[in-house]
Amino acid sequence: MNNFSGFYSAIKNTELEKLFLPVKELVEYKYSSENHGDFEKWLETLKLLPALTPSEIDLDLGSILIGRESDGNPSQLLLLAELFMEFCPWRKGPFKLFGINIDTEWRSDWKWDRLKNHLAPLENRIVLDVGCGNGYHCLRILGAGAKRVVGIDPTLLYVTQFLALNRYIKTDSVHVLPLALEDLPENRPFFDTVFSMGVLYHRRDPLDHLRSLSGYLRQGGELVLETLIIEGEGLTVLAPDGRYAKMRNVFQIPTIKKLESWLKSTNFVDIKIVDISITTSQEQRCTEWMKFESLENFLDPNDNSKTIEGWPAPRRAILVAKKG
Numbered sequence: 323m324n325n326f327s328g329f330y331s332a333i334k335n336t337e338l339e340k341l342f343l344p345v346k347e348l349v350e351y352k353y354s355s356e357n358h359g360d361f362e363k364w365l366e367t368l369k370l371l372p373a374l375t376p377s378e379i380d381l382d383l384g385s386i387l388i389g390r391e392s393d394g395n396p397s398q399l400l401l402l403a404e405l406f407m408e409f410c411p412w413r414k415g416p417f418k419l420f421g422i423n424i425d426t427e428w429r430s431d432w433k434w435d436r437l438k439n440h441l442a443p444l445e446n447r448i449v450l451d452v453g454c455g456n457g458y459h460c461l462r463i464l465g466a467g468a469k470r471v472v473g474i475d476p477t478l479l480y481v482t483q484f485l486a487l488n489r490y491i492k493t494d495s496v497h498v499l500p501l502a503l504e505d506l507p508e509n510r511p512f513f514d515t516v517f518s519m520g521v522l523y524h525r526r527d528p529l530d531h532l533r534s535l536s537g538y539l540r541q542g543g544e545l546v547l548e549t550l551i552i553e554g555e556g557l558t559v560l561a562p563d564g565r566y567a568k569m570r571n572v573f574q575i576p577t578i579k580k581l582e583s584w585l586k587s588t589n590f591v592d593i594k595i596v597d598i599s600i601t602t603s604q605e606q607r608c609t610e611w612m613k614f615e616s617l618e619n620f621l622d623p624n625d626n627s628k629t630i631e632g633w634p635a636p637r638r639a640i641l642v643a644k645k646g
């Protein structure tokens with residue numbers, strides 16, 4: 323039994339098989355020691371996780387609740403905290419695991435709070451979350467009533483974090499697969515809602531990314547898009563040469579108008595801007611669970627409206643749109 327056999331059992335005889343069976347071997351290959359030096363260590367850590375049964379799970383809280391402190395004894399809880407620390411850096415969250423506060427780099431709950439009231443109701447929907455990290459938002463989507471959520475993310479540590487959390491949540495309705503969007507066969511319109519948050523600016527060809535997302539949505543299905551934007555009324559794009567906020571792989575940051583024009587040209591309709599926010603050091607910061615540099619180190623110390631390289635500081639937009 324491998325880590326993804328539960329996923330394949332869960333989608334048996336559904337149309338999702340047409341999307342995910344062709345990549346079954348790839349999923350197994352990607353999640354292997356061939357692809358990360360720490361992989362064997364993570365597997366060992368997963369095996370050591372203490373057997374605890376949560377008396378309560380609440381996926382509809384900002385800090386996702388998995389169990390109470392009283393569900394374990396002090397030595398089990400100490401071991402649990404030490405083992406979860408092995409999966410650092412924890413970027414997306416927070417989680418409250420048997421009383422342990424996993425205070426992640428990002429307050430991902432803030433992003434959720436900005437968008438949750440603007441979505442078509444998630445009840446009973448089949449949802450794809452592209453670039454889902456450790457699945458924090460996938461779990462919130464399930465908490466909001468979705469029927470099934472598939473997250474994909476090529477970063478193996480984040481997939482491992484999800485597997486560790488799901489040891490205790492034990493949901494069969496959310497799965498996080500070790501895949502990039504480009505790994506999936508195209509044009510399989512099986513999802514009611516597709517999320518792409520924090521991914522578009524990492525793609526060299528944003529139109530290609532949007533077209534590809536559209537190919538996974540059923541007619542009339544909803545795209546939830548979150549990405550970096552720049553201020554301005556025109557149709558301009560910032561294409562940083564070199565790094566942006568110390569990130570090497572940021573390719574295109576459009577104005578909101580340009581972003582809307584990209585959505586229109588890829589056949590999205592009913593485009594709504596639901597939020598524009600400047601990212602603050604309260605929302606993205608280093609914590610006990612993410613000890614590396616964070617936003618504060620990526621901004622000009624004398625002028626927080628600029629990145630350390632002199633570009634406009636991170637400003638993010640959330641849009642929802644329907645497949646036309």
Ligand SMILES: C[S@@+](CC[C@H](N)C(=O)[O-])C[C@H]1O[C@@H](n2cnc3c(N)ncnc32)[C@H](O)[C@@H]1O
Pocket residue numbers: 414430433452453454455474475476477480501502503504518519520521524548
């Ligand atoms: C900035 S994080 C955003 C995480 C989460 N969606 C959120 O909004 O909090 C971007 C994530 O996208 C993943 N990613 C990068 N390129 C990707 C690709 N081509 N396909 C799918 N995911 C990708 C990264 O591994 C990373 O976890």
